[in-house]
Amino acid sequence: MLIKNALLIDGTGKERFKADLLIEKDGIKEIKQEISTNDKTIINAEGYIVCPGFIDTHSHSDLKLFDDPYVEPKIRQGITTEILGQDGVSVAPLLPEYLGVWQKNLAGLDGVIKSMDWEWQTVADYFHLLAKKKIAPNIAYLVPHGNVRMEVMGLENRKATLAELEDMKVVIRREMEAGAIGFSTGLIYPPCAYADTEELLALCKVVKDCDGVFVVHQRSEADQIIDSMKEIILIAKKTGVKIHFSHFKICGRNNWNKIDQVEELLDEAGKYTQVSFDQYPYIAGSTMLSVILPPWVHDGGTEMAIERLKDESVRKRIISDIENGLPGWDNFIEFAGFDGIYITDTRTEKNSKYIGKNLLEIAELRKQKPFEAVFDFLIEEEIAVGMYDYYGREEDVVRLMCRPEQNVCTDGLLGGKPHPRVYGTYPRILGRYVREKGVISLEKAIYKMSCKPAQVFNLKDRGLIEEGKKADLLIFDENKIIDKATFTEPCQFPEGIQFVIVNGQIVISKGIKHNIRPGEIIKRG
Structure with a gap:
């Protein structure tokens, strides 16, 4: 593969420069001002940035x-x-x-x-x-x-x-x-x-x-x-x-x-x-909803946590610990609030109606007090609930x-x-x-x-456009690249990316996903 007329940003932090880029098999073979063509796949990158994946x-x-x-x-x-x-x-x-x-x-x-x-x-x-x-x-x-x-x-x-x-x-x-x-x-x-x-x-x-x-x-x-x-x-x-x-x-x-x-x-x-x-x-961040529970609730695993949530006397202790805090424990309810924690994923179809709603809204829909609604929700989902929180x-x-x-x-x-950071x-x-x-x-x-x-992370053959490195590359329009994902509509792909290349093979080209899986497992050493 030959990438012609590229504006290369090589990953080092140095200023961009114009060059052609020759890929052979899974690696970068040659970088220079002009490379002649011989029956190769040619990408004309005129006007685009080429950088490491x-x-x-x-x-x-x-x-x-x-x-x-x-x-x-x-x-x-x-x-x-x-x-x-x-x-x-x-x-x-x-x-x-x-x-x-x-x-x-x-x-x-x-x-x-x-x-x-x-x-x-x-x-x-x-x-x-x-x-x-x-x-x-x-x-x-x-x-x-x-x-x-x-x-x-x-x-x-x-x-x-x-x-x-x-x-x-x-x-x-x-x-x-x-x-x-x-x-x-x-x-x-x-x-x-x-x-x-x-x-x-x-x-x-x-x-x-x-x-x-x-x-x-x-x-x-x-x-x-x-x-x-x-x-x-x-x-x-x-x-x-x-x-x-x-x-x-x-x-x-x-x-x-x-x-x-x-x-x-x-x-x-x-x-x-x-x-x-x-x-x-x-x-805003994103994690498991179960982090709102004090650490001792999880002792012994998920089944034990569920049993504790079912016990009214234990619920009172959980509420007390959340309201008063515990030394060294990050209290998500305290710093984000019931209204600042939103559900991203559920295990059951029945409760998928709560995806995109905050804990206060869920309590209102369930006609329960916030703590009771959240505890019952976690029991129903066997703790498997994703969320994002504003912090x-x-x-x-x-x-x-x-x-x-x-x-x-x-x-x-x-x-x-999901959280829009996924997209x-x-x-x-x-x-x-x-x-x-x-x-x-x-x-x-x-x-x-x-x-x-x-x-x-000591990934020696990645992260740079350099002869001998793996050909993991991205070609994009610096004037158009932008995310489209939002918290209300997160599942939207970005704009401005022309090509994604993994180990010398084109995975995405001009919006089209190719039926090819060239990824490698990178091992220590």
Whole structure:
């Protein structure tokens, strides 16, 4: 394939330049001012930007790839590589005896694929099945803390013994040797939330030994964010492990004044190790509705949580903890409110009528008080409910976007009526924050979407337009690229993207999806 007359933005952050680009098989063979043609597929890119394909460093496509191997909302916004295994809650490793309870726990983040047999136990098994399925994007994987903890000690809310810590270290090493590029945790999600700092220190020593990245949804992004960051910095200082904060933000009006302290802590962390974070360009987030419940409610898994929600005396305790707060726990009802939390996905058809409505509206429709309505709703859905919540302010989004540690992500939950970031994250930055607002240059934005994340996660052959690199490429109109997805109508593809190329093969051309799945599994080393 020959791309002629391109304006190349190579991913380094340097200024664009005009050149032709020759692709041979899955790689970039030659870049120079003029390349002659010999019976090759030719794309005339006159007037368009050609840049590296985007790397989504926080993706929840782990199960969706079996149902939609294109993950079309991602590919159509220029994402050619996704990093799975996020928030410490994912698909592998997974012992058969925990399959049923873990499917329910996972449903709020990664959805439910009813037509699929869960034929894997380890990361190696999962990779084998994805390769057999054939997928359009490239993927890499993080070892999820919750799965590791579950394999060794079940779903109990307790401190790990020294023997259990050693067993968890063995599991992490096994899965990183199978090709995982790092280790993730979600310290608001059970069972990760039950781990203390000593557990994280012990496990991160293995991650450091394997030259992996510690990817962390920290304990608090709200009231306790300063203490939460200090815990992660302590881990970096004591182990030297590379730190990557997931979907970095400050939640709740009462905490917006902490932005200066937060930036000071980022500066401090950089003294000890490589520090980075990803961010999506919105003031609302998205996760499982069950996070509104105090962590102790989830002790023992989904079935136990449902039984507790059915108990009137336990409900009173839950309400008291939400109204009064718990030390170190992010209280979503407090910082977003019943009217600031909207439903994106449900397990049952019966309750799909609530998708797009906030918790206050749902209570009114059910003719119940808000707490009772939410608890009954969670019981009916077996906890498997997705939501988005309003937490932030635009000036902080912009301020963090300009930090040197930042790269872009979607954190896209793919079911139902999703957060618009699933369809619009990358074009939104290029159209709104680059072209319309001038927050950062186009070259710098492309760097934060390609080369920067490749460097953070040690993806050596991606993220740059350079001879010898993989031919993951995007061709777009810088004057037209823009997101179309909104909170009310999120399932809309962006405008302005002409071609998406994965490993030298055209996946999208001028709005047309091609029946081709050239994605690769990118393994550590």
